[in-house]
Amino acid sequence: MTREEKSNVIQDLTAQLADNSTIYLTDISGLDALTTSDLRRACFKADVKLAVVKNTLLAKAMEASEKDFGELPEVLKGNTSLMFSETGNVPAKLIKSFRKKSDKPLLKGAFIAEAIYLGDEQLDTLVNIKSKEEMIGEIIGLLQSPAKNVISGLKSGGGKLAGILKTLSEKE
Template sequence: MTRQEKSQVIEDLTAQLAGTNVVYLTDISGLDAETTSNLRRSCFKAGIKLEVVKNTLLEKAMEAAEFDYGQLPTVLAGNSAIMISENGNAPAKIIKEFRKKSDKPLLKGAFIHSAVFIGDNQLDALIALKSKDEVIGEIIGLLQSPAKNVVSALKSGGNTIAGLVKTLSER
């Protein structure tokens, strides 16, 4: 690979990193072609971009990016693949699903909205993270719940009061 090609790859990776707040680093080495193809297909369906990268080029792209990736570049050893997503827990769910059939992909580390997770032991914690849409849905549900209770109480209470007034007026 020439210097110009390397600098172009670094620029592309830097642009990808700048466009997202969710980056997972995984090890998919040792997967056969069919399993790798299935992993790529699952990632595509979930809106996750999966790309095998050179460690040194990714490290340079992380240095050039606007975010502070903390200790994440230290896990760049061996074969590395990068998973980029809009949803913080989607790549973790894909990894967990594939781990039911095989011991790979391994989670090397993740960067999610300025938080850095290092090591495969963080997978369950990453799965437990709620996506932005899930949190918004819960907040809306919580906000609507008291309003619905008040409206239903007023409706049921209104019928009771109206019936009571009607009964009193008839007497």
């Protein structure tokens, strides 16, 4: 690879790092062609972009990026694959479900909305991260709950009141 080609790759990686707020670094080394193809297919279905990168070029792209990747460049050893997603927990769920059939991919680290997660033991934490849509849904549910309680109280109270009035009018 010539110096100009490396420069172009670094620029492309820097642009991808800037455009994505959810970045996973994984190790998929040792997967055979069929399993790698299955992983790529699963990533495509989950709307996750998967790319194999050279560690030195990725480290330079991270350095050139405006984002603070903290200790993430330190995990760039061995084979590294990048996973980009719009939703923070989708790649973690994909990795976890894929590991039911294979021992890879291993999570090296992740960068999700300014937060850095290092090591494969963080996978369960990342799976439990709520997406923006899930959080909005929960907030709406919490806001609707008191209103529903008031309305149902008024409906049931109105029925009781009507029943009491009817009983009193029948007694007279």
